Amino acid sequence: MRVRKLTFAALAIATALSLTACNDEDLTGQADPSSTSTGSSAPDDAGSDGSGGSDEEGGKGTVAGTGSNENGEIGKCRTDELEITASDATIGGDTEGTVAVEFKNGAGRDCALAAYAGVDLGTDSGMISAERAGEPVDTTILKDGKSIFFGVTYPMNDSGGSGVRVTSLVVTPPDETKSVSIEWPGEATLPVTDGGGSSVKVGPMGSAGQGEG
Incomplete structure (x- = not known):
């Protein structure tokens, strides 16, 4: 009877350790994708709201100004x-x-x-x-x-x-x-x-x- 009780206790401890290890792996696995997703979204945000957008608007402004100079009204003869x-x-x-x-x-x-x-x-x-x-x-x-x-x-x-x-x-x-x-x-x-x-x-x-x- 003592041997059987010890065996059951050993099995219970082994099972608990196994479950703890699985939980640790799951937590570790969940952390990695979350970190990767955040890192990939940062460049997209910067590209749409940062310098890319500003450069495009600045380019249009320059072209519009040049177009205005070329195609605008001709000044009167002084x-x-x-x-x-x-x-x-x-x-x-x-x-x-x-x-x-x-x-x-x-x-x-x-x-x-x-x-x-x-x-x-x-x-x-x-x-x-x-x-x-x-x-x-x-x-x-x-x-x-x-x-x-x-x-x-x-x-x-x-x-x-x-x-x-x-x-x-x-x-x-x-x-x-x-x-x-x-x-x-x-x-x-x-x-x-x-x-x-x-x-x-x-x-x-x-x-x-x-x-x-």
């Missing part, structure tokens, strides 16, 4: 960027005199010109402002280094009198406030008017000379 000259363009037999004004683009870039420039004639009787001739036309893009011409028409002084003496041609590019005063190349005098409106007309861009060239 007075200081234009070489402004004028020449007599009257054709024999015309009932009106014509002066062709040239804008040459020296801006180092393309620039935009609205339909009409401002034109005033300095005379010994004061300034005469030219009126626009006809309906407005579209804005013109003037390429760098290229020229465009427009006409200024005025009545001939066939009255036999001294008329109004022209002293200068004052030109203001479209949408600009700075003017340039140059020599008037047309007839020296204009007929005296009754004050019923300006007899001097300014045409839109491309209305005289060689157009755009």
